Amino acid sequence: MALVAAGAAVFALLMGGDTPDPVGRGTLAPDFTLARLSDGKPVRLADLRGQVVLVNFWATWCEPCEAEMPAMERLHAALGDSGFELLAISVDDEVDAVGAFRERLGLNFPILLDPDERVARAYQTFRYPESLLVGPDGVIVERYVGGKEWDTPAYMARIRRLIAGDVPSAAVRGGKV
Numbered sequence: 108m109a110l111v112a113a114g115a116a117v118f119a120l121l122m123g124g125d126t127p128d129p130v131g132r133g134t135l136a137p138d139f140t141l142a143r144l145s146d147g148k149p150v151r152l153a154d155l156r157g158q159v160v161l162v163n164f165w166a167t168w169c170e171p172c173e174a175e176m177p178a179m180e181r182l183h184a185a186l187g188d189s190g191f192e193l194l195a196i197s198v199d200d201e202v203d204a205v206g207a208f209r210e211r212l213g214l215n216f217p218i219l220l221d222p223d224e225r226v227a228r229a230y231q232t233f234r235y236p237e238s239l240l241v242g243p244d245g246v247i248v249e250r251y252v253g254g255k256e257w258d259t260p261a262y263m264a265r266i267r268r269l270i271a272g273d274v275p276s277a278a279v280r281g282g283k284v
Contacts, residue, residue, distance in 0.1 A: 127231070129231065130229070130230050130231045130239075130247065130250075131247060131250050132247055132248065132249060132250065133246060133247065134246065134247050135245055135246055135247075136152060136160075136162070136239065136241045136245055136246070136247050137152075137226075137229045137230060138151065138152050138153045139151070139152050139225075139226045139229065140152075141196065141219035141220060141221055141226060142219065142220050143217055143218070143219055143220075144197070144202070144205055144206060144209065144217075144218040144219065144220055145217075145218070150194065150217060150219055152194070152241075152245075153245070155192050156243070156244075156245050157190075157243050158190050158191060158192050158243060158270075159190060159191045159192070159240070159241065159242060159243055159266055159269045159270050160191075160192045160193070160194060160240075160241040161179075161182075161191075161192075161193045161194070161238055161239075161240055161241075161257070161266075162194050162196065162230070162238065162239045162241060163179065163193065163194065163195045163196065163236060163237075163238040164196050164198060164221075164227050164230065164232045164235055164236060164237045164238070165195060165196070165197060165198070165235050165236045166197060166198050166199050166235050167197070167199050167204050167205060167208045168199075169235045169236060171235070171236055171253060171254035172235055172236040172254065173208075173212070174254050175236055175254035175255055175256070175257065176195075176212050176214060177212070178255070178256045178257040178258045178259075179193060179195065179214075179216060179257050179258075180212070180213070180214055180215065180216060181257070181258040182257040182258045182262070182263065182266075183215065183216040184215070185258065185263065186263065186266060186267070186270070187216070189267075189270055190243070190270040191266055191270055192217070193216045193217065194216075194217055194219055195214075195216060195217065195218045195219070196218075196219045196220075196221045196226060196227070197218055197219070197220055197221065197222075198221050198222070198224050198227050198235070199220075199222065200222040200223075202220060202222075205218060205220065234252055234253075236253065236254055237250070237251065237252050237253075238250070238251045238255070239251070240265075240266070240269075242269050243269065243270075243272070248269065
């Protein structure tokens, strides 16, 4: 037990000392600005306050990421004009590969570029795909690890409740969706 504690202390010291607060349910989503793949224009999370946002971290080499993209496209098509935004953040360092991936799958939702993984690190994510549902108040409602069927009735109902404001973000957190 003492060896584990000593190892943890050395690890913390080597990693720069203070451990950042966890980014998860009930915390304010870290703000970021990233370039959009389609036109290079910046997208800032804070500018989307008042909307429900699904922030999805992914990579072209990730098979579960690719598998969930069609459901994300259907979710975006169904809810994209109703106070909902989907931001798919690619951590790939090759823009051409991301563009080819988008073209091959026929994706129309916003794809943002995070080649240095600065935003992924701010969100403390390293497993792909990983998604965070952010309420209109900017508070993280849920963190999802792994691919999901985003257009299933349960996920869509949860997002619609958040959009409608039927329940505050903090109250929706307890859901199992």
